[in-house]
Amino acid sequence: MKQNLYYKDEQLNKFFIENKILHMCNLLEKKRIRDNEIVICKSDSQLGVYIQWEACLRMNLMPLFIYKETTESTIAEFRKIVNIRIVIEYKNNEIYLFLFDKQICETNIPNKWDTGSVIHITSGSTGYPKLVLRTKLQMEEELNRYASFLEITENDVVFPLVPLNHSFGFISGMLLSKKFGLDLILYDNLIPRNILNISNKSKVSIMLGLPYFYKKMIGLPEKYKFNSELRYIISSGGPIEKGIQKQFFERFAKKLYQQYGSTETGSLSIGYSETNSGYVGKPFDGIEVNVDEVKGSLYVDTPKTIGAYITKNGIQRLDESIYKMGDIGRVIDSGGIELLGRDDDIIIINGNKIDKELVIRCIKKINHIKEVDIFLRDFHNMEELICEYVSSIELDKSDIISFLSKYLSSYEIPKNFKRVKALSNKKKANWKT
Numbered sequence: 001m002k003q004n005l006y007y008k009d010e011q012l013n014k015f016f017i018e019n020k021i022l023h024m025c026n027l028l029e030k031k032r033i034r035d036n037e038i039v040i041c042k043s044d045s046q047l048g049v050y051i052q053w054e055a056c057l058r059m060n061l062m063p064l065f066i067y068k069e070t071t072e073s074t075i076a077e078f079r080k081i082v083n084i085r086i087v088i089e090y091k092n093n094e095i096y097l098f099l100f101d102k103q104i105c106e107t108n109i110p111n112k113w114d115t116g117s118v119i120h121i122t123s124g125s126t127g128y129p130k131l132v133l134r135t136k137l138q139m140e141e142e143l144n145r146y147a148s149f150l151e152i153t154e155n156d157v158v159f160p161l162v163p164l165n166h167s168f169g170f171i172s173g174m175l176l177s178k179k180f181g182l183d184l185i186l187y188d189n190l191i192p193r194n195i196l197n198i199s200n201k202s203k204v205s206i207m208l209g210l211p212y213f214y215k216k217m218i219g220l221p222e223k224y225k226f227n228s229e230l231r232y233i234i235s236s237g238g239p240i241e242k243g244i245q246k247q248f249f250e251r252f253a254k255k256l257y258q259q260y261g262s263t264e265t266g267s268l269s270i271g272y273s274e275t276n277s278g279y280v281g282k283p284f285d286g287i288e289v290n291v292d293e294v295k296g297s298l299y300v301d302t303p304k305t306i307g308a309y310i311t312k313n314g315i316q317r318l319d320e321s322i323y324k325m326g327d328i329g330r331v332i333d334s335g336g337i338e339l340l341g342r343d344d345d346i347i348i349i350n351g352n353k354i355d356k357e358l359v360i361r362c363i364k365k366i367n368h369i370k371e372v373d374i375f376l377r378d379f380h381n382m383e384e385l386i387c388e389y390v391s392s393i394e395l396d397k398s399d400i401i402s403f404l405s406k407y408l409s410s411y412e413i414p415k416n417f418k419r420v421k422a423l424s425n426k427k428k429a430n431w432k433t
Contacts, residue, residue: 003177003181004183004184005050005184005186006183006202007046007047007187008186008187008188009198017050020051021051021054021055021058024051024052024055024095025058028055028061028086028097029059031086031097033085035059035060035061036062036111036112036113037061037083037084037085037086037111038061038062038082038083038084038111038113038119039061039062039064039085039087039088040064040066040075040084040086040087040088041053041065041066041165042066042067042068042070042087042088042090043068043091043165044090044091044188045090045093045186045188046160046163046169046186046188047090047093047186048090048091048093049065049163049170050164050174050186052065052090053118053174060115062111062113062117062118062119063118064078064082064084064119064131065119065120065165065170066121067121069409069410070121071407073406073407078131079100079104080104080106080312081106081131081310081311082105082107082109082119082131082310083103083105084100084105085099085100086098086099107313109310113135114135114137115136116135116139117133117134117135117136118133118139119131119132119310120132120134120166120170120263121263122167122263122264122353128358130309130311132263132264132307132308132309132310133307133310133315134167134171134263134266134307135307138304139171139175139305141286141304142171142266142267142305143175143176145284145285145286146176146284147176147179148284148285149284150231152176152182154180154182155205156180156182156183156205156231157184157185157204157206157229158173158176158177158184158204158205158206158208159185159187159195159202159204159206159207160172160174160207161190161195161207161208161209161210162208162209162210162237162351164186166351167263167266168236168237168261171266171267172234172236172259172267173208176206185198185202185204192213192216192217192220192224193220195217196220196224196225196226199226199227199230200225200227203227204227204229204230205229205231205232206231207230207232207233208236209233210237211235211237211238211240211244212238212350212382214233214235214240214244214248214256215241215381216381216382217248218244218247218248219381225252230254232257232270233248233254233257234258234259235256235257235258236258236259236261236267236351237348237350238348238349238350239258239277239278239339240256240258241277242277243277244256244277245272245273245274246274255272256272257272257281258270258272258279258280258281259280260280260281260337262325263307264309264318265302265307265323265325266305266307268283268284268287268289268302268337269281269282269283269284269336271336271337278329278338278339278340279336279339280337280338280339281336282337283335283337286302286304287300287301287302288300288302291329291331295343296328296329296330296340296343297324297325297326298328298339299323299324299325300323301322301323302323303319306318306323326346327341327342327343328340328341328342345357347376349384352409352412354385354411356374358408358412359408359413359414360372360374362404363400365403366395368392368393369390369391370389370390370391370392371390371423372388372389372423373389373423373424374386374387374388375388384414384415384416385412385413385415386414386416387414387416387418388418388419388420388423389417389419389420390419390420390421390422391419395417395419401413
């Protein structure tokens with residue numbers, strides 16, 4: 001279905017998009033990248049992800065979308081699990097292909113995939129990157145129930161403020177707009193006032209973003225207001241802080257909804273409450289939620305949309321049993337889900353999930369460090385990852401960061417390091433979406 005695409009505040013010429021897609025396809029053909037191959041896709045822009053996806057559909061390839069911050073060591077771990085020959089990078093509106101010199105795959109996972117399937121990276125309930133396979137049929141089912149809840153019409157305009165290489169932006173934003181032929185707004189310079197200006201100019205009706213970004217919007221001068229066409233402002237990727245939804249409504253007279261789900265399961269619910277920041281709505285049709293009465297852990301049964309892990313031991317299907325979300329919560333009298341915290345040791349910052357124990361282990365590899373703790377702290381309305389360490393000597397921050405960058409992605413590395421005599425052991429609860 002045809003759609004209008006807008007990038008950097010201007011409608012894109014369809015010939016420009018088509019030429020970029022054809023150019024990418026031609027480059028892949030010259031490298032003899034064959035049907036059903038898995039290709040790594042890396043992009044510095046929303047538009048790049050859109051073009052990569054279109055090229056993969058035409059070439060019958062399976063994209064594995066990675067982030068700009070994904071380390072070479074992480075890519076190498078993925079290549080040990082699946083046979084990957086090439087990286088497609090879209091950078092500064094140019095296309096680059098990088099062939100690997102040798103194969104390091106240690107498995108025999110067959111390359112038999114349905115066209116329109118995708119692999120996303122998730123930290124799941126561990127914080128360590130995993131490969132999640134979602135088939136075309138699973139994503140179609142998710143889109144149908146999602147569109148039904150939002151009551152999508154042909155006049156809707158979708159504006160994802162989240163990266164399209166993340167499952168939230170990819171499915172709830174890009175694929176939703178493509179399936180129903182909706183106008184799609186792509187923008188990389190996410191400054192709050194610019195977002196409101198574009199929303200008004202483009203008559204956006206559905207906006208998708210992360211909690212911290214909406215929090216920043218509240219502080220805008222009074223002259224900045226949302227357009228009347230905006231029906232749904234949806235937050236996902238982590239919990240909204242207590243009181244933010246109420247402040248947001250008081251400032252803009254617009255409801256800020258929370259979407260709950262995961263890369264593995266897809267979207268599960270959308271809810272709104274000014275008094276209960278843990279409320280994420282009633283499960284969509286076809287989804288069953290169960291609660292462990294002992295610990296309060298949440299389990300979901302959504303066999304038509306849940307994907308599979310691709311591991312060194314093969315394809316681990318997740319539809320053969322109910323799935324543990326890694327959250328503690330309850331089902332309230334109205335049938336809605338209330339989240340109370342995490343039942344694992346995951347830290348969420350700006351939508352990125354971090355394995356606390358993994359980061360601590362890496363920091364402890366540094367000479368002289370005896371004890372370590374990491375935690376989130378609010379700094380000028382922005383959450384930052386802080387590290388406290390006990391050491392026999394004061395260590396240089398740049399040396400610590402240089403060492404950690406060999407093992408961790410940039411978002412996993414603390415912004416501040418503080419030498420202390422004893423750890424304060426401050427912790428904050430987090431839950432994932």
